[in-house]
Amino acid sequence: MKTLENQQLSQPKITRITPKEWLQQNLFSTWYNSLLTIVLLAGISWGIYGFFKWAIAVAEWEVIKVNLPLFMVGRYPKDQYWRIWLIVGIISSFAGLSWGVIGRKAATLFTIPVLIVLGIISAISLLIPGAVPFKLLLILMVGLVVGNGWIGKQLGNKITTLGRWLSFGWFIAFLLILWLMLGGLGIKSVSTNDWGGLMLTIFMAVVSIFLSFPLGVLLALGRQSTLPVIKIFSIAYIEIFRGLPLISILFMGQIMIPLFLPEGMRPDRVLRAILGLTLFSSAYLAENVRGGLQSVPRGQIEAAKALGLNTPLVLALIVLPQALKVAIPSIVGQFISLFQDTTLLAIVGLVELLGMSRSILAQPQFLGDYAEVYLFNGILFWIICYAMSLGSRQLEKKLNTGH
Amino acid sequence: MIRWKSILVTTLLMVLPLTACETPAPTPPANSQAPSSPAATTSRLETVKSRGKLICGVDGGIPGFSYVDQDGKYSGIDVDVCRAVAAALFNDPNAVEYRNLDSTERFTALSSGEVDMLARNTTWTISRDTSVGLEFAPTTFYDGQGMMVRADSGIKTLKDLQGKSVCVESGTTSELNLTDNLRKQAVEAETVTFQQAEPAYAAYAEGRCDGITSDKSQLVARRSNLPNPEEHILLEVTMSKEPLGPVTINNDSAWFDAVKWVTYALIEGEELGITQANVDEMKTSTDPTIKRFLGIEGDLGKGMGLSNDFAYNVIKQVGNYGEVYDRNLGEKSQFKLPRGQNDLWTNGGLLYSPPFR
Numbered sequence: 001m002k003t004l005e006n007q008q009l010s011q012p013k014i015t016r017i018t019p020k021e022w023l024q025q026n027l028f029s030t031w032y033n034s035l036l037t038i039v040l041l042a043g044i045s046w047g048i049y050g051f052f053k054w055a056i057a058v059a060e061w062e063v064i065k066v067n068l069p070l071f072m073v074g075r076y077p078k079d080q081y082w083r084i085w086l087i088v089g090i091i092s093s094f095a096g097l098s099w100g101v102i103g104r105k106a107a108t109l110f111t112i113p114v115l116i117v118l119g120i121i122s123a124i125s126l127l128i129p130g131a132v133p134f135k136l137l138l139i140l141m142v143g144l145v146v147g148n149g150w151i152g153k154q155l156g157n158k159i160t161t162l163g164r165w166l167s168f169g170w171f172i173a174f175l176l177i178l179w180l181m182l183g184g185l186g187i188k189s190v191s192t193n194d195w196g197g198l199m200l201t202i203f204m205a206v207v208s209i210f211l212s213f214p215l216g217v218l219l220a221l222g223r224q225s226t227l228p229v230i231k232i233f234s235i236a237y238i239e240i241f242r243g244l245p246l247i248s249i250l251f252m253g254q255i256m257i258p259l260f261l262p263e264g265m266r267p268d269r270v271l272r273a274i275l276g277l278t279l280f281s282s283a284y285l286a287e288n289v290r291g292g293l294q295s296v297p298r299g300q301i302e303a304a305k306a307l308g309l310n311t312p313l314v315l316a317l318i319v320l321p322q323a324l325k326v327a328i329p330s331i332v333g334q335f336i337s338l339f340q341d342t343t344l345l346a347i348v349g350l351v352e353l354l355g356m357s358r359s360i361l362a363q364p365q366f367l368g369d370y371a372e373v374y375l376f377n378g379i380l381f382w383i384i385c386y387a388m389s390l391g392s393r394q395l396e397k398k399l400n401t402g403h
Numbered sequence: 404m405i406r407w408k409s410i411l412v413t414t415l416l417m418v419l420p421l422t423a424c425e426t427p428a429p430t431p432p433a434n435s436q437a438p439s440s441p442a443a444t445t446s447r448l449e450t451v452k453s454r455g456k457l458i459c460g461v462d463g464g465i466p467g468f469s470y471v472d473q474d475g476k477y478s479g480i481d482v483d484v485c486r487a488v489a490a491a492l493f494n495d496p497n498a499v500e501y502r503n504l505d506s507t508e509r510f511t512a513l514s515s516g517e518v519d520m521l522a523r524n525t526t527w528t529i530s531r532d533t534s535v536g537l538e539f540a541p542t543t544f545y546d547g548q549g550m551m552v553r554a555d556s557g558i559k560t561l562k563d564l565q566g567k568s569v570c571v572e573s574g575t576t577s578e579l580n581l582t583d584n585l586r587k588q589a590v591e592a593e594t595v596t597f598q599q600a601e602p603a604y605a606a607y608a609e610g611r612c613d614g615i616t617s618d619k620s621q622l623v624a625r626r627s628n629l630p631n632p633e634e635h636i637l638l639e640v641t642m643s644k645e646p647l648g649p650v651t652i653n654n655d656s657a658w659f660d661a662v663k664w665v666t667y668a669l670i671e672g673e674e675l676g677i678t679q680a681n682v683d684e685m686k687t688s689t690d691p692t693i694k695r696f697l698g699i700e701g702d703l704g705k706g707m708g709l710s711n712d713f714a715y716n717v718i719k720q721v722g723n724y725g726e727v728y729d730r731n732l733g734e735k736s737q738f739k740l741p742r743g744q745n746d747l748w749t750n751g752g753l754l755y756s757p758p759f760r
Contacts, residue, residue, distance in 0.1 A: 066473050075475040193500050255508050258516040263450055349503045349512075351463070351471075359463045359503070362470030364737050367628040370601065 054371075063366040064376050065129045070360055071376070074196015074351050080188060083180045084199065088141055094173050096145040100152020101162050102398075109149050118142060192270040196351040198380060204270065204352065205339040208277035212338070213331075215278065216285025217324075221315065223290055234286070241283035247344050249276045254348040273345050281338045288334055292327030293319065325399045332392035336385045353377055446657035448708050451519050456498040459485035460518035463503030466624040467732045467740075468524055468544075477501050480731040481522040483721055484543055484649050484666065488520065490720035491665045491713040510535055513652055520662055521650040531650075538659045540649040541666045543724075544732075545744040545753050547641035548580050549619035551626060554636045556613055561588050561640055568593040570603045570612035580643045581616050604629075614638075618645055620732065623740045660707050668714040671696060671756040672723035674747055679722040682715060696759045703759060714759070724754065 017025070028034040064071070073084055103109050110118075125138035156162050181203070183189035195203070222234030241249075253272040267275070296319050304318040324331070346355035357373050360366065451457055461469040461481050469479040477485075477499075486496035502518050509525065512518050514536065525531070526546075527539040550569070552558040558567070561584060571578045573596035585592055595612050597603035604625050607615040615622070619637060626632050649666060651659045672678075675693055677685045685693055694700040698711035705711055721727065725747075732740045746752025 070471060070473070070475055075471065078475070191500070251508065255512045255517055256515055263454070263516070346503075347505055348508065349463075349505070351503060355463070355503060356471070359471035362464045362466045363472060364466050364470075364624075364627070367466055367624060 059372050060366075060369055061372060063360065063363075063369040063372055067360045067363075067366075070197060070356055071353065071380075072197050073199045074356050075194045076196065076199070077188070077190060077194065080183075080190060083183075083187070085137055087177050087180050089144055090173055090177060092141045092144040093148045094170060096148030097152040097169075098166050099145070100149040100154075101156035101166060103149075104153050104156030109153055110146075118146065192268050195270060197356045198353050200270070200350065201339075201342050201352040202384070204274055204277065204342050204345070205335075207274050208281060208338060208342075209335050211274070211278040212282040212285055215282035217289050217320070219282060219286035220289035220293060223286065224293055238283045238286050241280055242287070244280070246276075246280050246341055247347065249280050250344055250348050252276075254345075254350070269350060273342075273350055277338060277341065281334060281341075284334050285331060288327050288330040289323060291330065292323035292325070295326045296322045325396075328392055328396050328399070332389060336388050339385060339388070340381065353380065446708075447516075447519055447652070447655050448658040448661050451658070452492060452708075455493065456500055457485060457489045457492065458500045458502060458517070458519045459488070460502045460504045460509055460512055460521040460523055461485065462506075462523045463501070465524055467620065467736065467738055469501075469522070478731070480544060480727055481524060483727045483731065484522040484669075485520070487669055487717045487721045487727075488649075488662055488665050490716045491661070491668070491709055494710075494716045494720070496720040510537065513537070513650065516652075519651075519658075523650075524647050525650050527646045527648060536653040538651045538653055538655075540651065540659070540663045541670070541756075542646040542648040542753075543666060543669075544620065544647045546618045546620050546645035546647055547744075548577055548616060548643040548645070549622050550614050550616045550638040550640055550642070551607070551622045551635055552614040552638060554634050558614065558638070560638065561585065562590055564592040564614060565590050566592065567613035568595050568611075570595050570597065570607045570615040572597055572600050572603050572617065574598075575617075576643065577617050584640075584642045616642070620740065623732075623738050627737050657708060661709060664707060665713065665717060667756040668696075668717050668759075669721070669724040669727065670747070670754045671759055672714065672718045673725040673754075674749065674756065677718050677723060679718060679726060682718045686715070692759070701760075 027037040069078070069081070073081070076084065100109060122139060122142050125142065126135055128135075128138075152162075179185065180187075181190065181195070181199075182192070219234045219238055222230045223238065225231045225234070250273065253276040254269060257266055257272060266272075300318055300322070301314055304314040309317065342352055343354040345352050346358065349355070351359065354377060357377055361370060361373055459482075461477065461479075463469050463471070463477075465479070465481075467479055469477060469481040472478045482501070485499045485501070489498045490496040492498070502512065504512050504518070504521070504523055506523075509521055509523055510531075513521050522543075525539075527542060531537050532539055550561065550564075558564060564585070569581060569592055571581055571594055578594070578596060581594060585594075595606065597606065600617070600621075603615060606612060608629055617625075619641070622637055626635050626637075629635060649662055651662050675685075675690075675696060677693065677696070682697070686697055686699060688694065691700065695703060697715045698704055698713065702711060704713045710716070722730075728742065728745060729735045732738050733742065742750070742752060744753045746754065748755040
């Protein structure tokens with residue numbers, strides 16, 4: 001603290017400006033700037049006014065309210081919704097736990113921005129239309145995140161190796177979730193054909209992301225390899241898949257596969273979709289990671305080799321950690337676009353969020369409610385994509401140790 | 404750094420459970436050849452029966468034809484055809500897996516065997532029947548291009564459109580048919596084209612055009628969504644023929660016959676006056692036609708690889724054609740579309756089933 005104060009003393013005096021001065025400096029500095037400000041403000045407020053007038057007076061939100069379960073989980077059997085809640089509960093608990101363990105060194109988990117976000121989520125949970133048990137369950141999920149965050153922090157400080165077990169824990173959780181979604185082994189099995197809505201979108205995106213990441217890294221390394229076979233294979237793979245439009249890969253997977261494979265040997269449709277997305281996005285990821293690899297100075301590798309590390313260790317300990325750190329923004333960008341690309345599956349007949357919306361829009365009583373439904377879709381997508389980019393920024397901050 | 408390793412191991416392990424997603428093989432590989440190969444000896448009928456459920460290609464987004472209702476159930480007239488086939492095969496109308504198909508990929512999906520049949524608003528045309536290699540089961544909905552105008556505009560026929568304007572979606576057959584029909588009648592009307600359906604109907608609603616043209620079923624569906632539906636009427640004019648019905652793949656007569664006669668059973672059921680409600684009573688009927696139809700007498704079902712009471716199951720589970728029509732497009736729906744051409748031949752419509760004997 002002391003050094004900080006000293007530094008401030010030595011720096012030029014910071015002049016605090018009043019809001020009025022700020023306005024004068026930034027918006028009304030000259031006559032034409034003032035004019036621009038006024039015109040733009042008028043335009044923006046007119047647009048916002050129009051939007052709210054529409055949203056409150058004209059729009060019929062009934063379509064969202066009535067079909068909320070369809071948007072969320074598609075045609076998943078109603079009497080099995082408890083499984084979905086259990087899945088959300090598991091994810092919330094693990095998210096909380098991981099958050100606590102990762103942030104165990106921080107003074108407090110519940111900083112003001114976090115509290116604000118939690119408050120907003122709770123408020124939304126209470127405000128959205130729905131039955132009381134539904135709202136209570138949502139609040140319970142927020143509670144699970146907070147509670148497990150606290151537990152994770154306490155545990156993380158006691159058992160310092162806990163962080164290493166987190167990814168293993170997530171893997172177990174994934175198996176559990178898969179079992180809950182698919183059924184079998186004692187609970188009613190649900191065909192993937194009945195999966196749909198946001199659940200299917202997120203499932204496909206998450207699994208594809210986790211599969212394409214290692215594949216992409218391997219391909220990037222392969223492309224840099226000195227072994228000709230691996231190098232040529234990697235280059236061919238990357239260039240072929242980057243040259244194909246995603247929709248054609250998905251189309252092949254969904255519609256054409258039966259031409260080659262007989263009935264009974266065809267993989268599940270959701271699996272085919274995941275494979276298509278993974279193959280496609282790993283090619284792009286490989287290029288993103290390659291960009292990162294090239295940013296690692298040659299000297300680092302030589303130094304590592306001089307220390308007697310073999311190639312796998314050089315990669316795992318020296319090159320990849322630095323390369324991936326550099327590549328985070330573009331990798332996350334790729335993940336976000338992968339998430340949005342899942343909507344293409346609506347065209348080839350999987351009823352993820354967008355496909356479901358199309359069917360809902362054909363319900364006779366809600367014909368023509370396009371704006372409401374697509375706005376709702378847009379908001380859901382924005383929330384998830386923004387959360388992803390927020391998460392990546394946090395990760396960057398945490399990893400920003402060098403330079 | 405162990406973190407990285409464990410993440411890698413974790414993700415690799417994740418592949419394992421996914422392979423468990425694969426559907427278990429319900430049929431031995433020997434009798435499950437791709438149906439598109441000319442050497443296929445096993446009919447799709449057998450494949451479907453041994454699978455235990457029907458895979459039906461639908462659009463999934465056409466009001467009254469196929470959509471998902473608020474309970475998450477597929478509904479619509481196209482969907483009911485799928486349900487009828489499933490009822491005939493398995494006595495369970497819910498043994499259907501629906502695939503939402505785009506209009507561009509529907510035929511590929513059918514010929515690759517991804518779906519067993521299409522019930523997806525498909526117009527029966529000569530090129531599709533011959534060069535595309537499809538088989539068209541009996542038409543379940545006779546659509547045709549119509550014209551919607553305001554009731555107070557005084558327009559009664561196409562001739563009255565002289566000097567008026569008509570909204571139409573550009574690049575569609577509707578646009579071509581409209582120009583053809585106007586030329587034929589020597590009517591000079593302005594056509595206002597739109598790239599998409601939405602703005603076209605919005606423009607019509609705002610009074611930008613005096614009339615709007617599209618398929619009649621579409622016009623009726625859209626009309627129910629206009630601010631004052633009763634202020635708009637459909638002209639008594641049909642500018643094109645659009646017979647819509649279920650479709651199967653060429654070179655598989657056994658399967659095609661099953662779909663065809665299930666569709667006919669819906670129509671014949673209505674003609675014989677058998678409804679969902681009275682089908683059990685009808686079983687005791689003395690009328691030999693009804694007895695044969697319901698499978699009390701004769702071997703009509705066995706002859707094509709179904710159970711003899713397949714028609715009974717269809718009517719019992721799904722209803723006859725009239726009931727299907729009424730609840731999806733007719734009186735009991737919000738569209739209130741008159742039967743018109745889609746009535747029985749005995750009532751002046753086009754629906755006619757060959758005899759069940």
